[in-house]
Each structure stands twice: as structure tokens, then as C-alpha cells.
Amino acid sequence: MIKKIDHIGIAVHSIEQAAKLYEALLGLKITATEVVEEQKVKVAFLPTGDSEVELLESTDPEGPVAKFIAARGEGIQHLAFRVDNLEEMLAALKAAGVRLIDEKPRHGAGGAKIAFLHPKETFGTLVELCERKDQEV
Ligand code: ZN
Secondary structure, eight states: EEEEEEEEEEEOOOOHHHHIIIIIOOOOOOOOEEEEEGTEEEEEEEEEEEEEEEEEEEESSSSHHHHHHHOOOOOEEEEEEEEEEEEHHHHHHHHHHOBBSSSSOEEEEEEEEEEEGGGGGGGOEEEEEOOOTTTTT
């Protein structure tokens, strides 16, 4: 049911600063930015072939990305897998006894439906499952 790595989320203090590396030096392009109020975060997407880098900048010192950086420093914050049917996947994982942060899909950046698994279940890596309407990207 997993199709590919959809994106890798990287927590940064400043998207503007990080863009200097990713755009000017690595040649990627930010194709969209968006504020996700629910997660207290600004995101920037940089497509890289079949997947994307998602830069995450906190908009609130109490937000999850700010807390992540305070505890662990900047760096990879989560790994997102593309799935065909998020609700079905969550139901199957729940039935198998996997601990979930989100038992129901919620709204993510770019109009995606997303849900996070509990990092205790995924060997310390926060895993996001992501379903998109425009499944071509
Ligand atoms: Zn993500």
C-alpha cells in the first residue's frame, strides 16, 4: 500500500537561510510555501525527482517543530510515505496494534491527507503517511 517516499521533512530555524543551500548551491527550487496553522509551521516544498524535500520552520515557540529543534537541533524531523488509501492503511495498522498519533487523517500542506505514526513504533523516526488527490507528483 506504500507507493514511494513522498517527502522528507527537515526542521530548520529559517527557510530563507536553508534556501541558500538548497536553491543556490544544490540547484533545487522552492515550488510552494504554505503555513499550516494546526501544526504551527511554515513549509516549503522542493521537488527532487520523484520525491520532495519539505523544509519546516516553526511559526510558534511552542510548536512541534520548535520543540523538535530545541531538543535535537535542526535536521530530519520526519519521513513521509505516499499511500493510496490513508484511512484503509490507518485501520489496518490500528487493527495490528500499532500506536498512532493520528487515528484519523488530518489536513496537511498541499491539500494532502496525512497521519503520523507514533515514533516509539517506528524506531525513533517520526513516520507520516500521506495521501494526495493529484497522485502524479
Ligand atoms: Zn510532512
